[in-house]
Amino acid sequence: MTSDSLTRAFALLLKRDLLLAMRHRAEMINPLLFFVLVTSLFPLGIGADPILLRAVGPGVIWVAALLAALLSLEGIFRSDFEDGTLEQFLLSSHPVSVLVLAKVLAHWLITGLPLLLISPLLGVLLGLPGDAIIILLVTLALGTPVLSLIGAVGVALTVGLRKGGMILSLLVLPLYVPLLIFAASAVDTAAAGLPVTAHLSLISALLVLALSLSPLATAAALRISLS
């Protein structure tokens, strides 16, 4: 098996998933709507005081992003599991972890990237200053792939279960805690006008760690779920 054919398999899988997503546009938009809706509920719940909103803004946006990512996670493997495509992946001669990476990348492009693009709007709604909004974008760009990567492990473990959704949130949300802490406080710090290089380095480290380890764990989990 040459690396050339592996690259091709990766590209084909990515293309297929993106194409499938384009054919079901409504499913793409739902997590995005959820993200906007949850964020806009907070001012209604805690009051529209600009100082208060600016203080809680970074945390609110990030928590909403976590929940939106959680909602869309099941889509990574669910339909492939139901129609048996997933079994074919496991039977193929390519390393499963690389195929998993293609699927996760597709999932991020479908769900993570739109969150990223719409987040400046939410930042404005919550009255974040311009610098903070830029940092919010950077943290989301680095952080949402981590959400998809870690989430893929959880989905792979629960994909065979009838009521996997609730368990999925129990498995995945505690693992999101470090990312939430670093990302929200990066935006906070940026809003206060302080340098955030340390935060961004830590988030990047999380991304590298998740990128290198989680496809392996996901592949192992898929083998167990389908055995």
Next chain:
Amino acid sequence: MFNNFFHKMASPRYFYNISGHLIPWLAASCALLFLAGLYYGLVKAPPDYQQGDSYRIMFIHVPAAWMSMFIYVVMAGAGAIGLIWHIKLAEVMAISSAAIGAWFTFLALVTGSIWGKPMWGTWWVWDARLTSELILLFLYLGVIALYNAIDDKRTAARAVAILALVGVVNIPIIHYSVEWWNTLHQGPTVTKLDKPSIHLSMLIPLLLMAFAFKLYYAFVVLMRARCEVLERERHTVWVRELAEKK
């Protein structure tokens, strides 16, 4: 010989027999250490010059917190052994540990909260250690929920092992991220849960209690593992013979 021992231990039947002999000894030594620890901790150790007598909850709180992390690591280790070498008994040990670990974590949280009331004036502070214990509890609950959700228990044990391994990679990250978050956000409550220099009269009961907790874990995990082994091997001849004997 070493190899032979492991092969024997991995056989459920042999494990069942030998753990049956071990449990009474472990339980008795646990009770002894427990009594000694409580005696030295509650009677012999002097009251703290700042906290008075209320610090004595430490003799439960600190060992419980130690155990909560220790058991998670044991669980992940046993899970890895089960995944790599397909040793059924390791899977059994991993899953039998989960509930005990969750209870120790819960105990650490509750005692921490009770201790916090007189010391900090509130039941709950978003203190770094308390928060990471809380997340550890969630990790344990995730493991237990996943195990219960999968019908086939062998598959469930393997899935749980992966989850425990992912968790064990994350625990240090979670711990330090929470600590870091806490130092950023929290000024007024200076928590001196563990003084680096602890007097010997307090250290001895603490260590006694820590060993008592370890032994408690050892004999309870063996008891739970025996039940699990019986349930898994219920179709084998030796389990049926055992059932008929009684």
